[in-house]
Amino acid sequence: MMAEQTEFRPGLEGIIASETDISYLDVAAEQIVIRGYDLIELARTVTYVDVVGLLLDGTLPDEAQQTKLAAELAAEAALPDAIWPIVAYPAPHKEAMDILRTGISALAAFDEELGDRSREANRRKALRLLAKVPNLVANGYRLQTGQAPIEPKRELSYGANFLYMLTGRLPDEREERAFDQSLIVYSEHEMPNSTFVARVIASTQSDLYGALTGAVASLKGTLHGGANEAVMYMLQEAKTPEGLEKLMKARLAGKERIMGFGHRVYMKKMDPRALLMKEALADLCERRGSRELYEMCELGERIMREEKGLYPNLDYYAAPVYYLLGIPIDLYTPIFLASRTAGIGAHVMEQHANNRLFRPRVLYNGPRGLRPTLQ
Numbered sequence: 001m002m003a004e005q006t007e008f009r010p011g012l013e014g015i016i017a018s019e020t021d022i023s024y025l026d027v028a029a030e031q032i033v034i035r036g037y038d039l040i041e042l043a044r045t046v047t048y049v050d051v052v053g054l055l056l057d058g059t060l061p062d063e064a065q066q067t068k069l070a071a072e073l074a075a076e077a078a079l080p081d082a083i084w085p086i087v088a089y090p091a092p093h094k095e096a097m098d099i100l101r102t103g104i105s106a107l108a109a110f111d112e113e114l115g116d117r118s119r120e121a122n123r124r125k126a127l128r129l130l131a132k133v134p135n136l137v138a139n140g141y142r143l144q145t146g147q148a149p150i151e152p153k154r155e156l157s158y159g160a161n162f163l164y165m166l167t168g169r170l171p172d173e174r175e176e177r178a179f180d181q182s183l184i185v186y187s188e189h190e191m192p193n194s195t196f197v198a199r200v201i202a203s204t205q206s207d208l209y210g211a212l213t214g215a216v217a218s219l220k221g222t223l224h225g226g227a228n229e230a231v232m233y234m235l236q237e238a239k240t241p242e243g244l245e246k247l248m249k250a251r252l253a254g255k256e257r258i259m260g261f262g263h264r265v266y267m268k269k270m271d272p273r274a275l276l277m278k279e280a281l282a283d284l285c286e287r288r289g290s291r292e293l294y295e296m297c298e299l300g301e302r303i304m305r306e307e308k309g310l311y312p313n314l315d316y317y318a319a320p321v322y323y324l325l326g327i328p329i330d331l332y333t334p335i336f337l338a339s340r341t342a343g344i345g346a347h348v349m350e351q352h353a354n355n356r357l358f359r360p361r362v363l364y365n366g367p368r369g370l371r372p373t374l375q
């Protein structure tokens with residue numbers, strides 16, 4: 001019989017929920033380990049498609065494998081026509097993450113391998129989702145905002161095509177690199193709330209589409225993926241460095257959280273991914289000939305360090321990067337999900353390959369012994 005457990009850690013802080021070969025946050029070494037590689041080094045040296053291969057197959061693809069993977073992703077980008085009316089239903093409070101949640105959920109019914117939990121079928125489903133989600137993100141939003149859809153351009157790289165569909169404009173090399181790097185650093189991060197949700201769902205033998213749909217709902221919240229949009233709305237509201245200082249200090253005085261700062265695992269350390277995006281921001285600012293946004297963000301960073309001892313997480317610097325790339329703010333969190341589909345795909349494959357149902361217990365604080373009174 002199982003021994004009675006009494007320890008309770010709110011938010012499951014520090015609890016080991018899974019064994020994994022996929023990734024690990026080595027905070028002491030300031031490294032995000034992805035299948036043995038340092039994520040930041042990957043972002044500096046390979047492409048997002050390589051990282052997709054690494055996550056799903058366990059090893060970095062060679063050139064021929066990379067070409068094949070990129071071709072598979074390009075070939076699967078089209079969505080069934082029936083998806084568009086499903087996601088375009090008229091509703092007054094629809095947000096981009098809701099379109100994505102509905103779209104991914106609806107796509108399940110078009111996958112003939114839906115119930116096949118073998119590693120090979122799960123890999124193929126993950127690739128189909130990775131191919132289709134950028135299209136769903138970009139054109140779901142375009143439909144919602146009354147714009148004509150954009151056809152994917154197969155001749156472009158995965159990152160360049162995604163960015164092209166988001167903005168309607170062909171990116172230059174620096175823009176493509178910054179965006180691809182953002183996809184890499186968003187691709188996988190051990191056991192955040194959304195990945196945990198996906199693994200919990202997968203542990204009932206449910207499918208990848210359901211697991212990813214649950215992950216979209218998780219990622220939407222501002223304590224998780226939704227923070228990147230909230231950061232940009234804050235910077236926009238602030239307008240100037242002086243405005244930002246005033247706004248941040250007022251929010252802190254009102255005991256509000258400042259989005260883009262703090263992290264359950266890094267706690268009072270800088271997220272290594274934020275540093276990389278800070279570099280990308282500096283580069284995009286230089287390209288534009290104005291460091292204003294960079295300096296404003298640095299000021300925000302200093303205020304939070306001095307006032308709260310807190311450091312930026314990835315969302316803080318990804319937001320202004322996306323802004324300078326001309327991406328609509330409402331699409332920042334959907335992009336996070338699109339990229340994280342690679343990591344979540346790998347986690348669902350791993351969960352299905354070595355499954356045990358997630359079913360924790362509670363520390364019950366309610367009453368006992370009550371009896372219903374008969375009327």
Ligand SMILES: CC(=O)SCCNC(=O)CCNC(=O)[C@H](O)C(C)(C)COP(=O)(O)OP(=O)(O)OC[C@H]1O[C@@H](n2cnc3c(N)ncnc32)[C@H](O)[C@@H]1OP(=O)(O)O
Nearest residue numbers: 222223224225227256257258259260261262263264313314
């Ligand atoms: C890519 C990602 O998804 S990264 C996360 C993105 N989310 C955000 O940026 C949202 C803002 N950040 C936060 O809310 C938090 O730092 C979290 C939720 C990410 C992690 O926090 P947790 O580990 O759960 O810490 P917890 O919520 O218990 O906060 C600890 C203390 O720090 C404070 N704190 C933490 N983050 C912030 C913040 N961003 N702004 C102000 N105060 C903060 C809390 O108010 C709390 O203070 P208290 O002890 O006086 O009540």
Ligand SMILES: O=C([O-])CC(=O)C(=O)O
Nearest residue numbers: 188189191192193264313
């Ligand atoms: O790890 C977390 O809790 C959140 C995060 O940074 C991510 O999902 O990228």
